[in-house]
Amino acid sequence: MALVLTEEQTMLRDMAKQFFTEQVPVTNLRQLRDDKDQDGYDKQVWQQIVELGFSGILIPEEQGGTGFGPIGLGIVMQEAGRTLAASPLYSTAILSAGLILAAGSEQQKAALLPQIAGGELLMAVAIEEGPHHNPKQIAMTAEKDGDAYVLSGDKRFVIDGHIADKLIVVARTSGAAGDDKGLSMFVLDADTDGVEITRTHMVDSRNAANVRFDNVKLSADQALGGIDAALxxxxxxxxxxxxxxxxxxxxxxxxxxxxxxxxxxxxxxxxxxxxxxxxxxxxxxxxxxxxxxxxxxxxxxxxxxxxxxxxxxxxxxxxxxxxxxxxxxxxxxxxxxxxxxxxxxxxxxxxxxxxxxxxxxxxxxxxxxxxxxxxxxxx
Amino acid sequence: MTSLDTFRSETRAWLEENCPESMRTPMPEREMPWGGRNASYPNPDTKVWMDRMAARGWTAPEWPAEYGGGGLSKEENKILQQELAAIKARPALTSFGLWMLGPALLEFASEEQKKKYLGEIIRGEIRWCQGYSEPGAGSDLAGLQTKAEDMGDHYLVNGQKVWTSYADNCDWIFCLVRTDTTVKHDGISFLLIDMDTDGVEARPIKLISGASPFCETFLTDVKVPKENLVGELNKGWTIAKRLLEHERSMISGMGMGAGAASMGGMEVVAKESFGTDGEKIAEPSIRNAIADHKMDQQAFGLTLKRASEEAKAGQGLGATASMFKLYGTELNKRRFELLLDVMGTQALGWEGDEAFDKRELAVTRSWLRSKGNSIEGGTSEVQLNVIAKRVLGLPDA
Structure with a gap:
């Protein structure tokens, strides 16, 4: 049965609904907005989300997650959407965990996934370069320099960019904007030399940032997945x-x-x-x-x-x-x-x-x- | 092997042996198996197929076997439908008796009535039509005025029905009649009338499509035996509403498929009509409109599927019939409007075989016919009222 929730999924939904309704009502977002909160999310709420296991829904049990899978993740997001709950779930537990699971080496998975599930590590994914989403049009380059890569260019609309400990960047290692081939992904610390993160204040009072990369040097082992083959x-x-x-x-x-x-x-x-x-x-x-x-x-x-x-x-x-x-x-x-x-x-x-x-x-x-x-x- | 596996293999073998070859080909409209006393069978296999399926009760697979139905469980019927689809079998019987009257009889009729009428429906012996709307009672159906007077040993019926589908070819009509003039909804009864009775006359109505699938039916001093009353006197509105749900589910199904399907799909037609730019339809606004429409169609199909899965899981969606009737018929109308945009003047032929081929002419007529989808069986506006009241609980004025 694909379009009806299982008993287990229904329980998860009820739990998520109760949590977001009671602990993260819309007043929570209003508070963050009105206080001009530096982080733009409530750390206590995030801790509770982690304790409920939501940060590890995508992550297998052996790496500290709950392995509830995409339906579980969707159920939690739906309930979070009901109360406009602001949290790093989307950037960290969905996009970043998803990319590490899909493309990461065993070493990267072992290093990063338990930390994500445990709520200790916040990550953000830098994709967009213009006002419209279009990953194939990515033009920012990561030029090969010996064994290393050098990142230069600007990324926009990086969700949770300013609170992230680490970034995943999608850049071009070959080809031109519009090509299917030539895109690569890299993981780097947000405080790496040459990375400049500026929070943007959006109409929804949620978190986003612009990120400038000025000759940022990366080692080859920071690549996430195959070079030129990220798409x-x-x-x-x-x-x-x-x-x-x-x-x-x-x-x-x-x-x-x-x-x-x-x-x-x-x-x-x-x-x-x-x-x-x-x-x-x-x-x-x-x-x-x-x-x-x-x-x-x-x-x-x-x-x-x-x-x-x-x-x-x-x-x-x-x-x-x-x-x-x-x-x-x-x-x-x-x-x-x-x-x-x-x-x-x-x-x-x-x-x-x-x-x-x-x-x-x-x-x-x-x-x-x-x-x-x-x-x-x-x- | 589970019993369902056994059922599947036996069903497959039986169909292989009993479904005539010509019944596995696309069905032209004139070969539709409506059954009835005056049925003609341009293709004799139609009758063979109908009789074989009826003998097993498989024209009504889930109806109880004691009335001649198949007595199948939902799971078994699903398997039967899958096996029928696998060999592209035509329906053995198309009938308002099967789709609308039968389910209502199963719920509301007396034992004698079920024994008599259900068997006739299952075997395709009697072709039924519906006597609901009247010239003065369309959306306001409960305002109907056709009167049935109690004459002691029979009812005397006088009035006029309209939009009676195929009444000129039908044998019996199930009618809503007024048996109490002092109240509205609680003065309506549900009566079965043999159209051979003196005083019944059906006249076809010519529609904008040029076809005449509907009639006006005049009832003048028609004597109807008292045992033809279904359910209690003055309780017909309950039956009427239930039957409308069956009708609405039936009509909402029209939102899927058909139309451009005979030409390989809307996008194929558009590529021929506008040319291509690589793989893309060369006209971007048409390409967008087709994508929008296909998304709506897929979304609607998924919602139908979800509703049926929820029903099986015992979680009713409630008032779904109205939602599906509304959405399905509006979608169908939009599809034909878009198809006309796609085909341009080739969808504007009326007759002749020089400028337009048969399929193009059929699109023109179907486009016109589709306008009725959101009117018949309760207009879209009525469906919106039903949803607002029964699902959303918005108060009456």
């Missing part, structure tokens, strides 16, 4: 990231949808509950269908990853594209149906609107994934 493994982990982002977005739209429906049942105008108006009822019912559709595509993408199906790229693009569209619709409808109060900072719907826009850009927006879906379909 297939990178794409497979990006698909995991896309499915998990879609799950997080799903949690967000579910929260907006639920609170909007509640509001339609409370708010009175013209002497009646506004939920009696057909103009709003129909739009609410359409949103319901969208949420149902979104639940299906997210579960399918996570199942595809879990079962290592060969249509993972298509399923991941479908989920990311569909959630991008639906999140836009539902967060906008949410603001509109809350009316004037929806425009205020006091109500959460605006926070979800802002977060949805950032999530939509992460690892490719609807336009990117629609085109990829068509490419994969051979048309």
């Amino acid at each position: 297939p493994e990178l794409e497979s982990v990006l698909d995991l990231g896309r499915a998990c982002l879609a799950a997080e977005m799903l949690g967000g739209i579910e929260a907006v949808f639920d609170s909007t429906i509640e509001y339609l049942k409370e708010r009175k105008q013209f002497g009646v509950i506004i939920g009696t108006f057909q103009a709003l009822k129909h739009r609410a019912a359409e949103m319901f269908c969208e949420v149902e559709i979104c639940q299906s595509v997210v579960l399918d993408a996570l199942s595809a990853l879990d079962e290592r199906r060969n249509d993972v790229p298509r399923a991941a693009s479908l989920a990311k594209a569909r959630l991008g569209d639906s999140a836009r619709l539902i967060t906008n409808e949410g603001v509109q149906m809350f009316g004037g109060i929806g425009m205020t900072d006091a109500v959460d719907v605006g926070l979800y609107l802002k977060r949805a826009r950032v999530q939509a850009q992460m690892l490719g927006d609807t336009n990117y994934h629609r085109a990829r879906y068509a490419d994969l379909g051979g048309y």
Whole structure:
């Protein structure tokens, strides 16, 4: 059964739901924002996340993880998305752990994965170079210099870049922007000479950074996976990231949808509950269908990853594209149906609107994934 | 080997022996196996196939064997459907009796009624049509006025039904009739009427597609035996709603496949129509629109699959019939609109065989026919009302 949760997965969901609802409500993000918190995440919350085993979901038990796999990861992200919980889960436990598992040497796995599962090591992945996601277009170079490599160039929108202890950088060791071949990955400490990390303040009050690499010297053993051959493994982990982002977005739209429906049942105008108006009822019912559709595509993408199906790229693009569209619709409808109060900072719907826009850009927006879906379909 | 494995191998062997070769080819519309008293069989294999399947109860695989059904479990039926699909077998019987009336009879009819009517449906002996809508009762179905008066030993029925599918070819009609004029929903009863009875007349309605699959059916002083009442007097609305769910599930299935499938898929048609740029359709806006549509279609298919898996796991999704009816029919309409964009003037032929081929002409007609999908069986607006009320719990005005 691919589209229904198992008993074990349902238990994980209930546990995650209870944790995020009780321990990391939306007020947690508001607090970080209003305090202008230097780190942009709550270290105590992160410690609890680690204790619950969420940081090691992807990591096998022998390396300190729980091995719950992609569906487990998606379930946790969905619940985190419901309360806009800010944590390094995405950058560290999903993308970085995923890349190390997919491409790392036994030595790298043994050194890094237990630390990730244990919450001692935070990592970030530097991919983007322009305002739109497009890994094939990576142009930043890592030039071979004897046995070493020299990194030069700029990376943007590095999620959790400024809190990371280590970075994974994708750069070109040969070829030109647009080529499938020639991309390589490297792991380096964030405080390596020549690395300059600048936090960017985004509309969703979450963490991102720009990273400048100025003649950063790397040894050959810092390569993660084969030289010139990073793209297939990178794409497979990006698909995991896309499915998990879609799950997080799903949690967000579910929260907006639920609170909007509640509001339609409370708010009175013209002497009646506004939920009696057909103009709003129909739009609410359409949103319901969208949420149902979104639940299906997210579960399918996570199942595809879990079962290592060969249509993972298509399923991941479908989920990311569909959630991008639906999140836009539902967060906008949410603001509109809350009316004037929806425009205020006091109500959460605006926070979800802002977060949805950032999530939509992460690892490719609807336009990117629609085109990829068509490419994969051979048309 | 488990018993299901045994069932599969026996089923496969039986189908191999009993499904005629011509029943494993694509089915032209005129060979659809509707059954009934006046059925004609341009391909005699159609009747052979229907009779063989009916004899095993496999035209209604999950109905109880005591009424002539197959008595199969869900798992067995799934295997049967897989084996049928594997040999590309045509349906042995297409029938509103199977899809709509039968399930309602199983739930609401008396033992005598089940014995009589279910067997006839399973064997394809009686072709049924539905007498629900009236000229003054469309979306407001419960406003229906066709009256059934209690005359002691029979009901006397007077009124007019509309959108009765294929009524001019049908044998019996299941009707909603008013048996109490002082109340609305609680004054409706569910009555079965033999269309050979004096006073029943069906006239085809010509549609924008040029076809006439629907009729208006006039009922004038029609005498109906009292034993033809299904369920309790004035409790017909409950049956009507349940039957509508069956109808909505049936119509929502139209959102999948068909249309461009006969031409190898929308993207293939688009490549021919606009040319290619490498592998890509040369016109980017059409390429995007096709990708969007295919994503919607895949997402809808996954949702249907999820609902069926959840039903099996005992977690009902609730009011799914309305959601699927709404989404499936709107999707189907969008598909034809897009297909027209893709085909350009080649999808705008009406008749003749010089400028347009058969498949192109069929697209034109199907595009027009698809407009009815979001009207029949409850309009999209009615489905939205149902979801708002029953799922979201939004209050009535």
